Amino acid sequence: MQDLLAIMLDRLEGVSADDRGVFAALIGETRVVSTGQVLVEEGSRPLISMILLKGLAGRVSILSDGGRQISGLNVPGEFVDLHSLLLGKMDHSLVALSDVAVAAVSHADLRRVCETRPHLMRALWRETVVDGAIQREWLSALGRRPAVGRLAHLFCELYMRLEAVGLAGDYRFDLPLTQSDIADMVGISSVHVNRTLKTLRRQRLLEWRGGEATVQDWRRLARIAQFDPNYLETRLTTSGVKPS
Amino acid sequence: MQDLLAIMLDRLEGVSADDRGVFAALIGETRVVSTGQVLVEEGSRPLISMILLKGLAGRVSILSDGGRQISGLNVPGEFVDLHSLLLGKMDHSLVALSDVAVAAVSHADLRRVCETRPHLMRALWRETVVDGAIQREWLSALGRRPAVGRLAHLFCELYMRLEAVGLAGDYRFDLPLTQSDIADMVGISSVHVNRTLKTLRRQRLLEWRGGEATVQDWRRLARIAQFDPNYLETRLTTSGVKPS
């Protein structure tokens, strides 16, 4: 968990060791939250932002007809709600999709430090912008890919993001979510997620059982997904090997 | 067009008159671009960012199967590609969806000014974050709303965004796009856009002909859209009346 903080710090681009130290000193208490709990409530006005150290957190919007959309997923080493530093009210909730650990940074501290450390501010800005790039890719998935493509794409993306922080390798990673969670990310029904996973399994592209996912054929999976890692590359510069 | 620059400057939050002046001085030549032309190419590494002064610009991603997704739309008074200041390669293209005018700001200038003017940098950061909030809302639309809801939502959003910069009022606004453009924004086929618009027209909720849109019944349209303006509010503080 501590190494994830290190990875996160390491990823801040163009920040001097000095600035990095100052930022590291702002990171507060670690909090552990269990599956299903709300980290930040829609409509609230947070005074802190959180760095995810363990588990998976999702951005959840509830529509007025009861529909649930998960508009983003965070993996360890990422800020979950850095944007709340700039925005007033939260336009969505943040929910622990698995058991989670987070570290808090107060907005007051962040603001103060940003005043005098432009490179640090820039690096934080960049984090939110990378987030945006991922969101755009999700938009293309929801708008223009069929169910198989959406699932395939999600698994490709998750593999690369987790691999970049050392939580995946050898085409395997933990994914302690329910099929309903996935359904709400890719915008299809949970029943259809189930059926679609079955076809991926039958084609020996992807296994996902007991919370562990295995990509059996990256090449073909990426093709079905129309996966182009370009949008992630920016964040993967610290990473080692990437799948081809 | 000049007033749009003024509006844009005015919207930068928490920026002193001094900083505002410095920023205004960076704004360069105006360029006019006609419908369908590419403003920024996917894969390029821009050295400038552009402020939209007139017309509509779209973020366009082309999938490897030829599908087109428009993952965002800019209205006058917004930066179209401010995020390119932080990211390396463009992960999508920017296209003039109508005849357009843009003003350029060089990245070198922006970087220089950001070094010494944290409040200005913060305001720019905020612009990109508001952009992200809109993207999230689009995600919910694509993931969890049926075709009518998506169209209704898009028209509600556009009305409010245009109204905020004085380009809409009295429930009318110019929308010089094709039905295909809309189709690629909301992730349905253009044929279905056509049919869906027809039902909205028949229900006397929305008219859109000859490039001009009229919301005939805001209340009901917003209900169908499950439109909650919360996510835009942040940007509407400068605006006058808002629809109820």
Place this chain on the structure above:
DNA sequence: CGAATTCTTGACTAGGTTCAACTCCGGTGG
């Protein structure tokens, strides 16, 4: 005025939803 988009509509198809039942699993308490 002619050509090219764009819009409109119909008929058919396909992908995904819904509802409902049944299974599988981990946990919990008797």
Place this chain on the structure above:
DNA sequence: CCACCGGAGTTGAACCTAGTCAAGAATTCG
């Protein structure tokens, strides 16, 4: 230790929303 419980996963059948293909009407543009 086992019986029970609840949540998650699996499957089938009927239905429906939206996609595709194709052709004709209406606009726009040169």
